[in-house]
Amino acid sequence: MSSGTVFTLLASSRNIRRQIFLVGYGKMMMNISLNWQTVLVGVCFGFLSYYVIKRLKYRLPPGPPCVPIIGNVQVYTSRDPHRKVFKMVDKYGPVINVSFGPVTWIFLNTIEVVNEAFVQRAEDFAGRYQITSGIMFTDGGKDIAFANYSPMWRIHRKIAAKALRHYLHGSLLEDMIQENMSKFMDRMVKETGPFEPKQYISLMVFHQLYTVCFGERRPPDDPEVREFLEIYDRFVVDFGAGSLEDLVPFLAHVYETAKFKNLVRMKEKMFSFITQKYNRHKESFSPGINRDLIDSLLIAKHEAENDNSEGEDTEEFDDVYLIQTVSDIFFAGIDTTKTIMDWFVCFMSGHPEVQAKCREEIGNIGSRQLTMKDRHRLVYNEACLYETMRLAPAASLGIPHCTLCDTQVGGYDIPKGTVVLSNFYAIHRDPHHWKNPESFDPSRFLKKDGTLNAKPDSYLPFSAGRRVCLGEPVAKPELLLMCATLLQRLELCLPEGVRPCYEGIPLSFGMEAPKSYKIVVKDRQNANC
Numbered sequence: 001m002s003s004g005t006v007f008t009l010l011a012s013s014r015n016i017r018r019q020i021f022l023v024g025y026g027k028m029m030m031n032i033s034l035n036w037q038t039v040l041v042g043v044c045f046g047f048l049s050y051y052v053i054k055r056l057k058y059r060l061p062p063g064p065p066c067v068p069i070i071g072n073v074q075v076y077t078s079r080d081p082h083r084k085v086f087k088m089v090d091k092y093g094p095v096i097n098v099s100f101g102p103v104t105w106i107f108l109n110t111i112e113v114v115n116e117a118f119v120q121r122a123e124d125f126a127g128r129y130q131i132t133s134g135i136m137f138t139d140g141g142k143d144i145a146f147a148n149y150s151p152m153w154r155i156h157r158k159i160a161a162k163a164l165r166h167y168l169h170g171s172l173l174e175d176m177i178q179e180n181m182s183k184f185m186d187r188m189v190k191e192t193g194p195f196e197p198k199q200y201i202s203l204m205v206f207h208q209l210y211t212v213c214f215g216e217r218r219p220p221d222d223p224e225v226r227e228f229l230e231i232y233d234r235f236v237v238d239f240g241a242g243s244l245e246d247l248v249p250f251l252a253h254v255y256e257t258a259k260f261k262n263l264v265r266m267k268e269k270m271f272s273f274i275t276q277k278y279n280r281h282k283e284s285f286s287p288g289i290n291r292d293l294i295d296s297l298l299i300a301k302h303e304a305e306n307d308n309s310e311g312e313d314t315e316e317f318d319d320v321y322l323i324q325t326v327s328d329i330f331f332a333g334i335d336t337t338k339t340i341m342d343w344f345v346c347f348m349s350g351h352p353e354v355q356a357k358c359r360e361e362i363g364n365i366g367s368r369q370l371t372m373k374d375r376h377r378l379v380y381n382e383a384c385l386y387e388t389m390r391l392a393p394a395a396s397l398g399i400p401h402c403t404l405c406d407t408q409v410g411g412y413d414i415p416k417g418t419v420v421l422s423n424f425y426a427i428h429r430d431p432h433h434w435k436n437p438e439s440f441d442p443s444r445f446l447k448k449d450g451t452l453n454a455k456p457d458s459y460l461p462f463s464a465g466r467r468v469c470l471g472e473p474v475a476k477p478e479l480l481l482m483c484a485t486l487l488q489r490l491e492l493c494l495p496e497g498v499r500p501c502y503e504g505i506p507l508s509f510g511m512e513a514p515k516s517y518k519i520v521v522k523d524r525q526n527a528n529c
C-alpha cells in the first residue's frame with residue numbers, strides 16, 4: 001500500500017480511532033515498503049560492488065557490453081549462442097566473457113585456448129556448473145555428465161569406461177546395428193514418394209540405444225518403447241529450456257513451479273523404468289555372460305571391487321550410481337547420435353558424387369554385413385562422417401565446465417566458480433586452420449597416402465581433457481557402421497528439382513539439426529526400383 005492511499009483514507013475517515021489505527025497501519029506499511037526498497041537497493045549495491053571488485057581484482061577476458069545483473073540478454077536468450085559468440089571472435093579474440101544474468105560465462109573459441117584450459121590446466125577446469133534441475137535429475141550428482149569433479153566421480157567414470165570397453169569387445173554392437181537398421185530400412189523402402197528421414201533416424205537411434213542398454217530387441221512400433229520415447233522427448237525439451245528454480249535455486253526448497261514439478265514426475269517415470277530393467281539384470285546376472293551394457297557395468301563393478309589395487313573407496317558406490325550411468329548413456333548418446341545421422345543423410349543426399357564414392361568403397365567389401373573389422377577399409381566413409389561432425393558438431397557448446405580454483409587462460413584471469421564453455425562450432429570453422437570452412441569436403445580428412453587424418457589441428461567434436469566424451473570410443477565406430485550400413489542398402493536422393501539446403505534449426509542450447517528436408521530412397525538390395 002502506498003503512502004498516498006493512506007492519506008486518502010485518513011481524509012475520508014470521520015472516526016478518530018479509526019484514523020489513529022490507519023495512521024499506525026500506514027506507517028507500518030510505509031516501513032515495510034521502505035524495507036523492501038532498502039533490501040532491493042542493498043541487493044543491487046551488493047551485486048554492483050561484487051561486479052566492480054571482480055573487475056578490479058581480476059584481469060577478466062573482454063566481451064560485449066552488458067547491463068550489470070541482467071547481462072547479455074541477446075546471447076543467453078538466443079537459441080544459437082554458439083553462432084552469436086562466433087561472430088564476436090574478430091572483435092574480442094578467442095576468450096570471450098558473456099554475462100548470463102549476474103553469472104559470468106567464458107566462451108573458448110579456438111583450439112589453442114581449449115587445449116590450454118582443458119588439457120594443460122585440466123584439473124582447474126574439470127568442474128561442472130551445478131543447477132537445480134541437474135541436481136534433481138542426477139539424485140544429487142550421482143551421474144557422470146553433470147557430477148562435479150570428485151574422487152567418487154573418478155571411480156564412477158572409470159567403471160563406466162571399463163564397461164564400454166567390455167561392451168565393444170565381441171560382436172554385440174555390430175550384430176545389433178545390422179538387425180536394428182534392417183527393421184527401419186525395410187520401412188523406408190516402402191515409402192512411395194518423398195519423405196522426411198528424421199522420424200526414421202530418431203526411431204533407429206532410440207531403438208539402438210534401447211538394445212545397447214537393456215539387451216532387448218523390440219519391434220519398431222513396440223508400445224513400451226514408444227511410451228519411453230515420448231516421455232524422453234518431452235523431458236529433453238523441458239529440461240533444455242531451463243526452469244525458474246535453476247535461476248533462483250532456493251525456490252525449490254520453498255515453492256516448486258508447475259514446470260519443475262512436471263520435470264520431477266517425468267524423471268521419476270523414466271527412472272522407475274530404468275531401475276526395473278536394472279533390477280531384473282541384477283537378479284539374472286552371471287559374471288561370465290555379457291548380454292548388454294547393464295551386464296557390462298555389473299561386470300566392471302565386480303572387477304573394481306575385487307581388484308582395488310589403487311585403494312579407492314568403492315563402498316558407497318551403490319546401485320543408484322549404475323542406474324545413473326545407464327541414464328547418462330541414454331541421454332548423452334541419443335540426441336548426439338541422432339543429430340549426426342540426420343546431418344549425414346542431409347549432406348549425402350545433397351552430394352551424390354560423394355555418396356557414390358562411399359558406396360564404391362563399401363562395394364569393395366561386398367554385400368555381407370559390415371563389421372568393426374572393416375573400419376580400416378571404410379576410410380572415405382569415415383572421412384565423410386568426420387566432415388559431418390566438423391560442420392555440424394552435435395553439441396556445439398559441449399556441457400558447461402566450471403573452474404575449481406582461480407586460474408588463467410589466454411593470458412586472462414578466470415576466477416574460481418566461473419562457467420566455461422568450449423565453442424566447437426567456432427573451432428571447427430576457424431579460418432586459420434580450415435580452408436573454405438563452410439564447404440562440405442571430406443578430402444580434408446585424408447592424408448596424401450589416402451589414410452585417415454583422425455586428429456587434425458582444430459577438431460574436437462568430443463571435447464578434450466578430464467571431461468572428454470566418455471562415449472567417444474563407442475560413438476565413432478557405431479556411427480560409422482550405421483552410416484555405411486545405410487548407404488550399403490539405400491541410395492539417398494533429393495526429390496527431383498529440389499536444391500540441397502544445409503541450413504540448421506536450433507534444437508536446444510548449442511544443438512542444431514538440419515532444417516526439415518525430404519528425400520527419396522532407392523533400394524539397392526532389390527535394384528528394380
Ligand code: HEM
Binds near residue numbers: 397464466472475
Ligand atoms: C556423435 C556422438 C557424440 C558426440 C559428438 C558427443 C560429444 C560430447 C561432448 C562435446 C561432451 C562434453 C565434453 C565436455 O564437457 O568437455 C560429451 C560428454 C559426454 N558424453 Fe558424449 N558425445 C557423443 C556420443 C556419446 C555417447 C554414444 C555416449 C554414451 C555411450 C556419450 C557419453 C558422454 C558422457 C557420459 C559425457 C560426460 C563426460 C563427463 O562429464 O565426464 N556420448 N559428449
